[in-house]
Amino acid sequence: MNFNIGGPSNLSSSSSSSDEEEEAIMAAPGAMDAEEEEMIAQYGQFQQAMAQYLNQQNNPVRRGGSIPGHIVINRDxxxxxxxxxxxxxxxxxxxxxxxxxxxxxxxxxxxxxxxxxxxxxxxxxxxxxxxxxxxxxxxxxxxxxxxxxxxxxxxxxxxxxxxxxxxxxxxxxxxxxxxxxxxxxxxxYLRSPNATDVARLLRIGKDRGFPGMLGSLDCMHWKWKNCPTAWAGQYAGRSGSPTIILEAVADYDLWIWHAYFGLSGTNNDINVLEASHLFSNLTQGIAHPAHYVIQGKEYNLSYYLADGIYPKWSTLVQTIHDPRGPKKKYLQ
Known part of the structure; x- marks a missing residue:
């Protein structure tokens, strides 16, 4: 048995002839064997699938903007x-x-x-x-x-x-x-100080009793909560948890005009200072000049206030150890 299967346009014409053919086959007793019955069943399934396809083309489903499984909350x-x-x-x-x-x-x-x-x-x-x-x-x-x-x-x-x-x-x-x-x-705000800024910082430092000071330098640890497990060892610092170090210079009004961020928590302040670009302009000879006098001696380089871990450079002034009382002298 041969089937002439056309496209969607001639589906209606072919369906009428197929119905007559199917009725004639059913009328003849004993004319169908098992193979023909199976082919007729397959052809019926094909007709049903084609009708469903045409129905979807003529009546497309309009989908809304909701996400399946998404809970809509009226938050007011x-x-x-x-x-x-x-x-x-x-x-x-x-x-x-x-x-x-x-x-x-x-x-x-x-x-x-x-x-x-x-x-x-x-x-x-x-x-x-x-x-x-x-x-x-x-x-x-x-x-x-x-x-x-x-x-x-x-x-x-x-x-x-x-x-x-x-x-x-x-x-x-x-x-x-x-x-x-x-x-x-x-x-x-995210820039290095220019000549006007340097003059202002030096003037403010002088008024506060620190002539030649540009700001305070220090490092701080920022906890990395979602640090990958494979990196946790190299980023675990003194606190035991993964941290990332930020080196910053801030002036009196908390303007952070130098920031170096990203080193692992196992580094100390000296390692961070050697990797940062804080003194890059100074080493290239393009730093802004600073002229001030302390105890009759003239200086041409500004400095930063730092704690005791930093090296004894001319551009870093460490805190002065001045214990008050016998207990502080022995325990510090």
């Missing part, structure tokens, strides 16, 4: 935005300036300046309406969630309880916040 973000505003950012907030500084690790005016600059740099932080007209998350909500993570090291989903923001949006806000801050403030 509008009320959370109003509560956040009345708690911290209105003219008479519920929490005063001292509590704001403790919880945000900065003053309210500085925080609002950062929000304004970041929102102008990246429109992701601008509050918009969704397809049904509801207001989305505000810039205050997104950036407050970012600062809670940075200030307290809390996970992304922990900010949902007060700010009513999802974990994925919090992580995306954190990434975009980093990028916007670098793009907006790098030219002013």
């Amino acid at each position: 973000r509008e009320s959370a935005d109003r509560r956040l505003f009345y708690d911290y950012f209105t003219e008479n907030p519920r929490y005063n300036d001292q509590m704001f500084r403790r919880r945000f690790r900065m003053g309210r005016s500085l925080f609002l300046r950062i929000v304004e600059k970041v929102e102008a740099r990246d429109n992701y932080f601008m509050q918009r309406r969704d397809s049904v007209g509801r207001l989305g998350l505000s810039a205050l909500q997104k950036i407050t969630a970012v600062f809670r993570m940075l200030a307290y090291g809390c996970p992304a989903d922990a900010t949902d309880e007060y700010i009513k923001i999802g974990e994925s949006i919090t992580i995306e806000s954190l990434k975009r916040f980093y990028r916007a801050v670098v793009e907006e403030f790098a030219g002013e």
Whole structure:
């Protein structure tokens, strides 16, 4: 038995002739054997599959935007935005300036300046309406969630309880916040001091009793919570847990104008100093000049205040050991 199978266009014409042929075969007693019955069954299955295919082509399934297994939570973000505003950012907030500084690790005016600059740099932080007209998350909500993570090291989903923001949006806000801050403030704050800055730092150091001082130099360890197990040994420092070292120079107003970050926690301050580029300009002879007099002697190189582990260089001034009392003399 031969079947003339055409495309979707001649399926209807071929179906009528096949029905007549099938009726004629069924009418003849004993005319079909097992092979013919199997072929007829296969042909019926083919017709059913082709009809289903044409139905799908003519009536495509419209899929929604929901993710299978995703739990939709009505967080009432509008009320959370109003509560956040009345708690911290209105003219008479519920929490005063001292509590704001403790919880945000900065003053309210500085925080609002950062929000304004970041929102102008990246429109992701601008509050918009969704397809049904509801207001989305505000810039205050997104950036407050970012600062809670940075200030307290809390996970992304922990900010949902007060700010009513999802974990994925919090992580995306954190990434975009980093990028916007670098793009907006790098030219002013992430740089080495120029001649004007050096003159200002020297003047302030002189007024504070340290003529020729540019700032304080020290290293600090940052805990690497998600350090790979294979690297944990080389990054485990004195605390026993994996850490990464940051070398920084800061002046009186906490302007960190030198930062060298990334060495493993097994290094000490001397190893970090030898690997950093702190004195690269000085070795090339292009450092900014500094002229000051101490006890009648003139100096032309500025220096940094450091602790006792640093080498005795002319550009590093260590702390003076001056114990007060007999107990301090013997125990220090």
